Amino acid sequence: xxxxxxxEQVSKRYAGGVGRxxxxxxxxxxxxxxxxxxxxxxxxxxxxxxxxSFEVAEGEAIAIIGPNGAGKTTALRxxxxxxxxxxxxxxxxxxxxxxxxxxTGMHPELTGRENVQLYGRILGHAGRDIDRRFDAIVDFAGVxxxxxxxxxQYSSGMxxxxxxxVAAHLDPDILVVDEAIxxxxxxxxxxxxxxxxxxxxxxxxxxxxxxxxxAVETLCDRAILLDRGEIRAEGRSGEVIEGxxxxxxxxxxxxxxxxxxxxxxxxxxxxxxxxxRSGRPVVEVPAGEPMTVRLEYSAHEPVDGPIFSVGLAxxxxxxxxxxxxxxxxxxxxxxxxxxxxxxxxxxLPLYPRTYEIWVSVRGAAGYGDLVDWRRFALVRVTxxxxxxxxxxxxxTLADAPVKIPYRWTIESQPTR
Amino acid sequence: MNAAALAELWVFxxxxxxxxxxxxxxxxxxxxxxxxxxxxxxxxxxxVLGLTLGRLxxxxxxxxxxxxxxxxxxxxxxxxxxxxxxxxxxxxxxRELLRKVYFPRETLPLGAVAGAxxxxxxxxxxxxxxxxxxxxxxxxxxxxxxxxxxxxxxxAAALGLAFAGLNxxxxxxxxxxxxxxxxxxxxxxxxxxxxxxxxPWRTVYEIANPVAAALDGLRTIVARGDWPDxxxxxxALAWSMVLTLLGYAILKRLERxxxxxx
Numbered sequence: 001x002x003x004x005x006x007x008e009q010v011s012k013r014y015a016g017g018v019g020r021x022x023x024x025x026x027x028x029x030x031x032x033x034x035x036x037x038x039x040x041x042x043x044x045x046x047x048x049x050x051x052x053s054f055e056v057a058e059g060e061a062i063a064i065i066g067p068n069g070a071g072k073t074t075a076l077r078x079x080x081x082x083x084x085x086x087x088x089x090x091x092x093x094x095x096x097x098x099x100x101x102x103x104t105g106m107h108p109e110l111t112g113r114e115n116v117q118l119y120g121r122i123l124g125h126a127g128r129d130i131d132r133r134f135d136a137i138v139d140f141a142g143v144x145x146x147x148x149x150x151x152x153q154y155s156s157g158m159x160x161x162x163x164x165x166v167a168a169h170l171d172p173d174i175l176v177v178d179e180a181i182x183x184x185x186x187x188x189x190x191x192x193x194x195x196x197x198x199x200x201x202x203x204x205x206x207x208x209x210x211x212x213x214x215a216v217e218t219l220c221d222r223a224i225l226l227d228r229g230e231i232r233a234e235g236r237s238g239e240v241i242e243g244x245x246x247x248x249x250x251x252x253x254x255x256x257x258x259x260x261x262x263x264x265x266x267x268x269x270x271x272x273x274x275x276x277r278s279g280r281p282v283v284e285v286p287a288g289e290p291m292t293v294r295l296e297y298s299a300h301e302p303v304d305g306p307i308f309s310v311g312l313a314x315x316x317x318x319x320x321x322x323x324x325x326x327x328x329x330x331x332x333x334x335x336x337x338x339x340x341x342x343x344x345x346x347x348l349p350l351y352p353r354t355y356e357i358w359v360s361v362r363g364a365a366g367y368g369d370l371v372d373w374r375r376f377a378l379v380r381v382t383x384x385x386x387x388x389x390x391x392x393x394x395x396t397l398a399d400a401p402v403k404i405p406y407r408w409t410i411e412s413q414p415t416r
Numbered sequence: 417m418n419a420a421a422l423a424e425l426w427v428f429x430x431x432x433x434x435x436x437x438x439x440x441x442x443x444x445x446x447x448x449x450x451x452x453x454x455x456x457x458x459x460x461x462x463x464v465l466g467l468t469l470g471r472l473x474x475x476x477x478x479x480x481x482x483x484x485x486x487x488x489x490x491x492x493x494x495x496x497x498x499x500x501x502x503x504x505x506x507x508x509x510x511r512e513l514l515r516k517v518y519f520p521r522e523t524l525p526l527g528a529v530a531g532a533x534x535x536x537x538x539x540x541x542x543x544x545x546x547x548x549x550x551x552x553x554x555x556x557x558x559x560x561x562x563x564x565x566x567x568x569x570x571x572a573a574a575l576g577l578a579f580a581g582l583n584x585x586x587x588x589x590x591x592x593x594x595x596x597x598x599x600x601x602x603x604x605x606x607x608x609x610x611x612x613x614x615x616p617w618r619t620v621y622e623i624a625n626p627v628a629a630a631l632d633g634l635r636t637i638v639a640r641g642d643w644p645d646x647x648x649x650x651x652a653l654a655w656s657m658v659l660t661l662l663g664y665a666i667l668k669r670l671e672r673x674x675x676x677x678x
């Protein structure tokens with residue numbers, strides 16, 4: 001199989017301290033200092049990529065994922081010959097259709113039609129190819145009505161659609177897409193993904209950078225996880241994504257761990273911990289298993305009938321389930337000194353993800369907070385979503401948290 | 417000289433052409449007088465100079481009416497300074513493109529130089545009309561007209577390529593440029609004849625500064641109906657080609673850092 005893109009021990013270093021462009025004065029000052037043997041003004045550097053090696057074969061669809069500042073865009077820029085590596089060798093075979101950011105190459109004063117002609121040529125295509133595809137490009141972008149108006153009158157969405165459409169219709173051997181579809185409306189995003197899938201199906205090579213893990217998983221067989229300029233993982237996209245999301249959540253739990261103390265006038269919650277079925281403290285609970293939330297308290301004076309509440313939330317406003325003594329009426333008569341209160345959830349019918357645990361303690365009358373209602377801990381629910389559908393792996397925060405057992409029944413009658 | 421780079425420029429020739437068209441189209445968008453400016457600029461400059469310099473100081477003009485003399489100079493000079501100036505700014509002006517799309521970078525300054533020719537055409541026609549008005553009708557020597565024009569294009573391309581690249585690295589170029597071009601107006605025989613210099617210095621000067629050879633040639637042909645000085649013209653042509661290749665080499669040398677610095 002032909003290798004379309006290969007990176008061999010590629011590093012890219014940017015000069016940081018001096019700024020993106022230098023003035024002649026800075027340069028003269030540096031020369032002056034060098035000549036006189038004085039200390040040369042410091043140039044701090046940023047390593048955008050460190051010793052990266054990978055290959056992309058013809059017809060392959062590969063994703064590069066990772067947190068912001070990982071070096072993803074730098075890698076794409078090097079592939080597109082926009083910038084060059086500091087060290088290492090890059091080989092690219094064939095014509096690259098690069099789509100880095102919105103509205104690339106559009107000139108605001110020119111009409112949509114003129115821009116298609118111009119941008120198509122900048123991407124290295126002959127005039128007759130552009131003419132042949134012109135209608136398809138305009139249709140796909142959905143700007144047929146305004147094609148003869150200057151692009152400065154277009155909305156940013158229209159500019160983006162036209163830009164993507166030109167790049168995606170001119171038969172690039174390699175299509176490089178960076179976050180470009182993140183801005184379009186949902187319908188256009190769907191069409192972009194479909195178009196990219198078509199190109200891959202036709203044997204084109206796709207290199208895709210996105211934070212949209214479900215798009216990545218839909219499109220790409222293979223993924224590379226970049227972090228701070230280094231390759232952390234490479235392999236089947238599902239596995240790499242799972243590892244990446246896991247690491248993101250783990251670091252979130254670590255960052256936010258010391259939440260668990262709250263001081264009140266009469267009592268305080270000194271610790272919140274999660275325990276599994278056997279009572280061991282854990283940070284992860286498998287979906288479907290029971291979970292116990294243990295609240296350690298310390299009462300400064302005897303407290304009569306304190307009302308504990310424990311809720312679970314995802315990133316949305318409000319909790320989606322609540323265990324409250326105000327409702328079930330199981331408040332203790334009196335608490336003194338130190339101790340703990342356990343709240344056990346029988347099972348967690350939840351999709352795997354990180355959840356927040358919210359806690360409050362109120363006085364017997366049901367008002368007057370002893371400990372304010374707030375987030376105390378994070379818990380990660382693990383396990384596959386238990387399906388084999390496309391979204392089983394990448395079920396993200398935007399989707400519903402609770403999984404009530406359900407089944408589908410499908411009836412169909414052939415029409416005569 | 418990098419033959420591979422030239423071969424690639426050929427592959428991307430449509431990009432060069434697309435930029436040329438864009439420079440022309442964008443220039444007079446939303447301008448009421450539009451391409452009329454291409455005529456107004458040299459004519460007004462020549463008229464003002466003709467009334468002041470020509471009347472007050474009696475600059476020698478080789479027997480040509482001073483207004484016609486100055487107009488020929490201004491038409492040539494206006495093209496040169498517009499083309500070189502636009503080319504020098506072209507890469508910095510389109511830095512967003514440099515940061516996002518690959519194409520041979522020289523197509524932008526070259527497109528600027530070529531696009532400015534559209535301004536040169538109406539200005540030249542105006543010059544012809546003035547020449548007719550002064551009784552200078554076309555002679556066979558007018559066949560040599562392309563030579564001084566090619567000289568202007570090549571010299572503008574040489575400067576445009578080199579300084580467009582340097583401008584990306586050092587924005588000082590952007591601020592120095594108007595002064596340098598203004599200085600060039602006085603260092604070239606736009607408003608005075610190069611015959612003020614004695615031979616052989618005049619020949620050396622006209623070859624070293626191909627713009628001088630071009631302006632002299634243009635004037636000799638249009639305002640006097642004579643053939644240009646062949647040896648000077650061809651020596652200047654050769655020299656301006658060397659300069660263009662030099663400018664091209666400088667741009668190619670700097671090109672790799674463009675996206676990181678633009």
